[in-house]
Amino acid sequence: MSLAAETRAAVRARPWLLRALRAGVVNYTAAAEALDVEGDTDSIATALRRFADDLSPGESSDRDVTVRMRSGVGLAGVDVDDGESASNDTETLLSVGDAAIVTADGSLTAIVVAGDVDSAALAVVVERLAAENVVVDAAGVAGDELVVVVPRRDGANALRLVESALESVPS
Known part of the structure; x- marks a missing residue:
């Protein structure tokens, strides 16, 4: 070579x-x-x-997205057979394997982004949060939705950082 x-x-x-x-x-x-x-x-x-x-x-682009915060999310098991969370009164925001982030009385906050998202947007968001020393407990993107889960105390700051990061995503 x-x-x-x-x-x-x-x-x-x-x-x-x-x-x-x-x-x-x-x-x-x-x-x-x-x-x-x-x-x-x-x-x-x-x-x-x-x-x-x-x-x-x-080059970078501004993404057309809606960013919202969901407080009180937590970790739950997923029934592998039917893909449902362990409790029927919760909504699953993100799942990988047999673990899921669900709306429950948890100690985490989810930043949910809907719109023009992809893996490049996820990478920029996670890198921006890491640069600001915000712990990311879970993150994922599928379809037109991106979810990042952080400790509750970091929720408001994470929301601002995610919005800022999505203003210039590399093309």
């Missing part, structure tokens, strides 16, 4: 570096020194510059 190919593979293994290259905010020499690529630092930096030149610029 050529040095250029190795460098590109190393960048693709680090999505944050790929986004930074698209945005044009990379110190190529520092990035070259940080990568696990065998070769001269200047040659790796040159390969990074050429790779950045070949990338389309990072």
Whole structure:
């Protein structure tokens, strides 16, 4: 494999570096020194510059969404046979395997986003919450709905952060 190919593979293994290259905010020499690529630092930096030149610029879009907060959600078991939550008087917001986030008297808050959502929107939302040190207990996206579950005390802050994150989702 050529040095250029190795460098590109190393960048693709680090999505944050790929986004930074698209945005044009990379110190190529520092990035070259940080990568696990065998070769001269200047040659790796040159390969990074050429790779950045070949990338389309990072573009983002504003999403048409409705964001709402549901307090008091909790974790419940799901009956695997019928897909229903353990209690019939609760609504399932998100389920994976035999665990579900349901509307109940729980200590969690769900941020529910309806509209133009996808995995890219979910990634931006989770990254934004992590950057602000908001713990994400569960998250998922399906169809036109995205759900992020956080501790109740972080609910209002998470709502604002989710709205802000969805103002510029990379295309």
